[in-house]
Amino acid sequence: MNALTRAPCPTCRTLTVAIRSENPTAPFCSTRCKLVDLGRWLDESYGVPAPLAEDEDELESLPVSNARRGDT
Ligand SMILES: [Zn+2]
Incomplete structure (x- = not known):
């Protein structure tokens, strides 16, 4: 063997x-191929730019009642 x-x-x-x-770099032949594959994965997972966790938290803490009050 x-x-x-x-x-x-x-x-x-x-x-x-x-x-x-x-x-x-296994199973890839080179670092370049590894990055190409990684880029492909990210492209599929994040076709639309995902909001940052921080932004999500900010949205959740927004007082909804205040927004409604401002509308009227
Ligand atoms: Zn390769």
Whole structure:
């Protein structure tokens, strides 16, 4: 057994060593491919810019009665 475990890079399909101790960017062939895949994931998850947790908290603490009073 002289062959390391190899698997195709999820990004570019290049056969790459899939062992972390041998390849820090496993299962990707390079840091670039790792970032490309990460970017793809973020794109799918956050197609619309998600509000920051801080903003969400601010909205929740807004007094609704005050807003209504201002409307009339
Ligand atoms: Zn790659």
